[in-house]
Amino acid sequence: MILVPQMMILAQDVDINKETNMVQVDGKDAFFLTPKNKQFLESDYSLENLQHKELAYLKLQKYGSNISYYMVFTKSGNQCTLTGFGTFGTLKHLAKMIAGANLVQDNIVSETEERKFVILHGGTFIQSPVAAPPTERVIVQEPKHSAQPADIGIKGDKIYNNSEMVGVFRQASAAGLTTVSVYNANDAMVCKATHKDGNDNADWDLVLDGKAVTLLYNPASPLEKLFKYLAEKGYL
Numbered sequence: 260m261i262l263v264p265q266m267m268i269l270a271q272d273v274d275i276n277k278e279t280n281m282v283q284v285d286g287k288d289a290f291f292l293t294p295k296n297k298q299f300l301e302s303d304y305s306l307e308n309l310q311h312k313e314l315a316y317l318k319l320q321k322y323g324s325n326i327s328y329y330m331v332f333t334k335s336g337n338q339c340t341l342t343g344f345g346t347f348g349t350l351k352h353l354a355k356m357i358a359g360a361n362l363v364q365d366n367i368v369s370e371t372e373e374r375k376f377v378i379l380h381g382g383t384f385i386q387s388p389v390a391a392p393p394t395e396r397v398i399v400q401e402p403k404h405s406a407q408p409a410d411i412g413i414k415g416d417k418i419y420n421n422s423e424m425v426g427v428f429r430q431a432s433a434a435g436l437t438t439v440s441v442y443n444a445n446d447a448m449v450c451k452a453t454h455k456d457g458n459d460n461a462d463w464d465l466v467l468d469g470k471a472v473t474l475l476y477n478p479a480s481p482l483e484k485l486f487k488y489l490a491e492k493g494y495l
Contacts, residue, residue, distance in 0.1 A: 273358050275350060282354045290314070290363045292354055300346070304328070304353060308366040315368065316471045317341070317353065318464060322435035322455070328353065329453065329464065330382075331471045332373055338451065338466055339382025383440075383451050385466065409490035411483045418486050418495060425495040428482070432456060439482070441489060449494045452485055467494065 274283045280293045288309055294302040295316075306315040317328040326344040331337075344352055360376045362368055377384060412419040418426040418441075426449065429440040435456050441449040452465040454476055463474040463485055477484040489495045 271355070271358055273351070273355050275354055282358065284358045289358060292350060292357075304350070306357065306363070308363065310366065312366075314363065318471070320436065320455075325434060327434075330380075331466050332368060332377075334368065335370075335373065336385035336466045336468065336470075337373060337377050337382060338385070339377045339380035341380060383448075385448060385450075409487045411486045411490065413482060413486070420486075420490045420495060425490060426486075428486075430482075439485065441486070441495070443495055449489060454481070467492070 272285050274286075275281070275292070276283070280291050282289050282292055290309065291305075291307040291311060293305045293307055293311075295305050296303045296319075301319055301321070303319050304317040305313050306317065307313050313333050315330055315332045317330045320327045320329055320340070324346075326346070326349065328341045328344070328349075330339055330341055341353070341356060357363065360379075361372050362376060364372070374384075376382075410421045412422070416427050416429065417424055418428060424444060426441060426443045427446075428442065431438050437454045437456055439452045439454075441452065443449050450465045450467055452463050452474075454463050455461040459476065459478040462476050463481075465472050465474060465485075474485065474488055486495060
């Protein structure tokens with residue numbers, strides 16, 4: 260499973276128009292990789308079809324010389340982390356990975372190839388990807404309006420709201436990143452939230468209904484605030 264995509268990448272002719280961000284594969288227009296939140300030599304990317312409809316969002320994650328991209332597929336919410344990038348040539352590397360996996364077919368993401376890609380890169384599948392969610396990227400802090408204020412408590416790996424158990428969570432740290440997997444009371448995954456270790460100024464990055472959401476990180480009570488947001492939005 261690992262060798263086949265690599266062989267496909269080597270066999271393909273992948274070109275990028277730096278002015279339009281158009282990626283051509285074997286001389287044919289294939290997709291766009293549009294820079295987002297661009298800084299000097301660094302950028303997130305939006306994977307877009309030929310009509311500029313977003314198919315996935317790739318968020319830059321950098322820890323010293325370790326560069327990776329956290330990829331979230333817009334329709335399904337499935338996610339994975341792409342690794343192996345150097346300081347230079349990241350755009351071409353991304354384009355070759357996406358083209359080599361044959362992800363974009365007829366202006367949409369192939370569900371079959373997406374699943375292979377997520378498995379190949381050790382990613383996560385979000386349950387109940389039934390309806391196609393909106394494609395905009397949402398930046399939020401704390402919910403300003405909620406139907407009912409949440410009073411969150413944590414006991415072990417269990418999440419309580421007003422003394423009622425509403426979910427459980429799993430927490431792990433690797434490569435300078437803390438990942439919190441959140442499940443509701445029926446053991447269905449709600450989201451997977453990530454945060455840079457040791458950086459109180461970094462935000463939570465999570466996926467809800469296929470949207471990439473950035474939530475303000477509260478260093479005094481990070482998990483409680485995260486779960487409070489999920490509860491008041493109706494996910495827990």
